[in-house]
Amino acid sequence: MRMKDVTDPRFTRLSAVVSAALIFLSTLFIGTSFASSPVTTHDLTLPGASGVQLDSTIFIPSVTPAPAILLAHGFGGDKSSVAAQARELAQAGYVVLTWTARGFGKSTGEISMDSPSGEVADASKLIDYLAHQKEVIVQSSRDPLVGVAGSSYGGALALLAAGYDKRVDAIAANITWNNLERVLFPQNVIGSTATGPYKKFWAGTFFSIATLPNSLAGECGTFTKEWCNAFKSAVATGASTASQSKLLNASSPSSIAEKITAPTLLMQGESDSLFPLSESTATADAIRVAHPKTPLAMIWHGGGHDGGLDETKRLNQATLDWFNTYLKKQAVSIPAFQVTNTNGSISLIDSSVIPKFLQADRFPNQSGSRQIPITTPFTALVAPIGGIPAAISSLPGVGSAATALSIAGGSAAFLPGQSGFLESDPLTTPVSIVGASKVSVKISSSVKDATLFFSLVVRTPSGQTKLPNGIVAPVHVTGLSGAGSIFTISLPSVVVDASIGDKLAVAISTTDQGYTLPQDGRLYSVSIASPLTIPLLDFKSSASKSAQFVWPVSTVVVILLAALFAYIRRARHSGKPQVESNALVSVTNLSKVYKDGYQAVTDLSFEVERGQVLGLLGPNGAGKTTTLRMMMGLIFPTEGEIAIEGKPIYPGSPTLANLGSFVEGSGFLPHLSGRENLELYWKSIGREEDPYIEEAIAITDLGSALDKKVRSYSQGMRQRLAIAQAMLGMPDLLVLDEPTNGLDPQQIKAMRGVLKDYAKTGRTVIVSSHLLAEVEQTCSHVVLMHRGKLIAFGPMKKILKRKGKVAANLEEIFIELVGDELTIGLNDTLQKKTNSLLNQIIQKGKGN
Amino acid sequence: MYNARKTLPYRIEMYRQLKRKRTLFAYVFVMSLPIIVALAVKFGTSGNSTGPTRFGSGTADLIGLATKGALNFTSTMFYFATPFLLVAVISIFNGDTVASEANWSTLRYLLASPVPRSRLLFQKLKVSLTLSAFAIVILVGTSWVVGEIAFGNAPLLTPLGVTMAPHMAIPRLLIVAGYLAINLLSVAGLAFYLSVATDVPLGAVGGAIGIMILSNILDAITGLGTLRNWLPTHYSFSWFDAFSATIDWTQMIRGASYAVMLFGILISLAVLRFGKKDVTS
Helix, strand or coil, X not given: CHHHHXXXXXXXXXXXXXXXXXXXHHHHHHHHXXXXXXXXXXXXXXXXXXXXXXXXXXXXXXXXXXXEEEEECCCCCCHHHHHHHHHHHHHCCCEEEEECCCCCCCCCCCECCCCCCCHHHHHHHHHHHHHCCCCECEEECCEECEEEEEECHHHHHHHHHHHHCCCEEEEEEECCCCCHHHHHCCCCECCCCCCCCCCHHHHHHHHHHHHXXXXXXXXXXXXXXXXXXXXXXXXXXXXXXXXXXXXXXXCCHHHCHHHCCCCEEEEEECCCCCCCXXXXXXXXXXHHHHCCCCCEEEEEECCCCCCCCCCHHHHHHHHHHHHHHHCCCCCCCCCCEXXXXXXEEECCCCCCEEEXXXXXXXXXXXXXXXXXXXXXXXXXXXXXXXXXXXXXXXXXXXXXXXXCCCCCCCCXXXXXXXXXXXXXXXXXXXXXXXXXXXXXXXXXXXXXXXXXXXXXXXEXXXXXXXXXXXXXXXXXXXXXXXXXXXEEEEEEEEEEEECCCCEEEEEEECCCCCCCCCCCCEXXXXXXXXXXXXXXXXXXXXXXXXXXXXXXXXXXXXXXXXXXXXXXXXXXXXXXXXXXXXXXXXXXXXEEECCCCCEEEEEEEEEECCCCEEEEECCCCCCHHHHHHXXXXXXXXXXXXXXXXXXXXXXXXXHHHHEEEECCCCCCCCCCEXXXXXXXXXHHEEECCCCCHHHHHHHHCCHHHHHCEHHHCCHHHHHHHHHHHHXXXXXXXXXXXXXXXXXXXXXXXXXHHHHHHHHXXXXXEEEEECCHHHHHHHCCEEEEEECCEEEEEEEHHHHHCHHHCCCCCHHHHHHHHHHHHCCCCCCCHHHHHHHHHHHHHHHHHHHC | CEEEEEECCHHXXXXXXXXXXXXXXXXXXXXXXXXXXXXXXXXXCCCCXXXXXXXXXXXXXXXXXXXCHHHHHHHHHHHHHCCCHHHHHHHHHHHHHHHHHHHHCHHHHHHHCCCCHXXXXXXXXXXXXXXXXXXXXXXXXXXXXXXXXXXXXXXXXXXXXXXXXXXXXXXXXXXXXXXXXXXXXXXXXXXXXXXXXXCCHHHHHHHHHHHHHHHHHHHCCHHHHHHHHHCCCCCCCHHHHHHCCCCCCHHHHHHHHXXXXXXXXXXXXXXXXXXXXXXXX
């Protein structure tokens, strides 16, 4: 047996298919779970600039030589913070070098905030190292194919490295600064060169991150002396000095942005009060103006230093796409500007934010603008002595105090008396703002200067105020005239939607906990001097327009295919030949085998002429009902066919309109009356002639019960109603299955008369019965059936005169023909009655 | 003269269905939801209790906002009715329609009269879809009226923090109702197919409801990942996108397309199956 199995050709074929499938599945499995290729890592200590030792790790992909990526970590981290991303990039086929920046972790040296002679010089040394590695593709001597990527502290390093070292071939910088002085002393008066209020909260947080773990080294930790002093002076004065300014500028990409020619991907977080969105815009502008042909893309995502939406996975993919495009020259389509709208939707399952991704082919500041009139003329504000209490717009590293989604309750961002709103009228069209808005205001102060915090907010008709991501634009102006002076303010870059009925408002606050505030009490008034200018940019949903059509188009295609399939596979009836016969009904070689294999009818043939009353006779299970159902087009013959007036019968064939039927009990809507049932049936069958409804009603003999619900009818009443329904419209052929079941003797007698009269009009009646005596009295012709086969067929008289002798009744003939096969004792009257009773019970069961 | 195009006219079939108690009960069932919820909030204790997702708590979710006027009440009723109530009612209308005729034995007399088989299905489908659409209309209408009486008029607040004045909110609610009507076509198609496949009305109705509940359960299993995108109920709440300031149609287009696709396939299968079926009921 085993031998046979192996040599069996089916077996060989099966095993081939199975092994092919297994091989396919295993490749899939290896492909996904062991993610492409193994990555080897080596820990090294590499020389940085000025003798600094950098604790590094190099990740080598399986296929070398490959392009290299320097992956820098964020402030306070070390090389292990970026190990996961490094491994991902290495698996995608890059040599990745990570290192701990000087002054952190195991690296030596002091923190100099990405200064050109410090961290940036280190990066150049690392590029030197890569140039000598055989695993790295080298373009010319000492010039490897290399990209630089990083977030925050590392992002600024990427930008600065690209500005100082021409060997950098592509960069990806996330949530980083353009100008450190503007970040720490933000000033949002357009055209002003003065610094704004000191961002003490964030600066303090930053400083402590680096100093606390190294507190043994003194109050400055591992910061350089210069940076430590600069911090101390800023805290003391709340202002920037000339030497600080020089220091901050040297560490700012703004100082060298015009030198960047490497393809640059800028990513910035919407939830970032430290390095707001405007920092990325400033970098992008500088690069674009200096070298318009430098490939440049910008992503505003939902994250940032305040937390927000975690989009790490998407941003890592974008970084990889960027390097694939510019280091590996793979064609990946990257939109110029992508924005995450965190206000898109909310999951109904866990209330989490479902972001929407938008894209545009231009940057926000390249776009058009729209003017929205501000109708509140002015607002008066108080600045408290000592700057306390102060508004809380955001909590560094935690998130905005007033999230875009908060509806209930007052906002800590706007304290009464210390804040005011210059509002527009309710909007008449929805507005989506992406980028920075502008407005001109006249500021007057009880002293000569003013420190104010501007923001763009949305106020809803129900009185809620939405401050997008808690971002404010600080303003510090001096030399105010007594009547006040006009300034144009750049409001925070935000991503926010306002709907119809909402008001846009310029919110002004005199305090903010995150900043150094004037210590004297003041009174300010701010009045509006221009309409609000908001950016207008055409966005598409990140899914391209064509993708929107994919679903509807595929739906149409699928439906057409389904309809076509149904059309092709449908039961076909046309094209069947006419049957050559003068008979009204001709049954030819009819057979029916049910799905369960039961052969109900076998090779049945007979004909029915007009004016005949034909009795279809046989015991239960003889195939009478099956034959009649085939005649009604309800079930499909397995072989042979039935034709009426020479036309073959199939479901819905028009010939059936001339056939009235009653098969296997009545069928009525139980919730309607007998009369309604008859009327509705007539209206449902698509015939226009006279229904002879009164004649039909007379046959039912229902009287007043006709208007009662069919539900309440007895078996006999339903039976009569059903026969009346079959006679509606006086069809040429009337087919009745066991019509006398459940009728009392008088009604049976009346029914005989009805059927005979019906035939006298030239119409034809086919009656089936298992009661042979019954048929004898009604029918002119007889078809005798037994176990699906025809036993005898002919005029009643002829059948009775069989074999030369006149039989007393059909039963004798039947027994003679069937012989011992017949199981029912037909002569036994008692048996007959039991049988009839049984049948009634069955019918009743079906009727209900 | 027999004319196949005049068999089982729409208004006759509609009359046959409207005369049924089942139809009336289904509509009463739909109407009872907003009425019971409104009574519960008005006279129950939950209206004054604190904590999130309580009626009238004013929290930023659909339930908390329910008592802030008729518009909010209506949107909350959509939220309540989407996963089960409308599925049940639409399953009843579409699952019962053919199977009950088979059950009453009226099917064979209609077919033998003869109503062509595909015509019978399409006429019945037209009527059951009309009844289904009307159930959604009744839900919106009752919710609105009940909300207006119980909670008065107020702008629509959405959990996304968008406030919409009535002239803007009403079209949005209509979009939601329209989307629901299209999305529920998948339920209608499934129930109708089952109605053709079985002679037991309860089997067809229960089967359709059961499959939809199963689909909802599977949809909640995050481990199934993107496979869930192919569940018929996956997009049933996509109408939620209509409540943001600028509507992102992506999910609704997908959901509507997928529902129409399923509907088309299931109806084709139903027609095919019915056309070849031996009617033995």
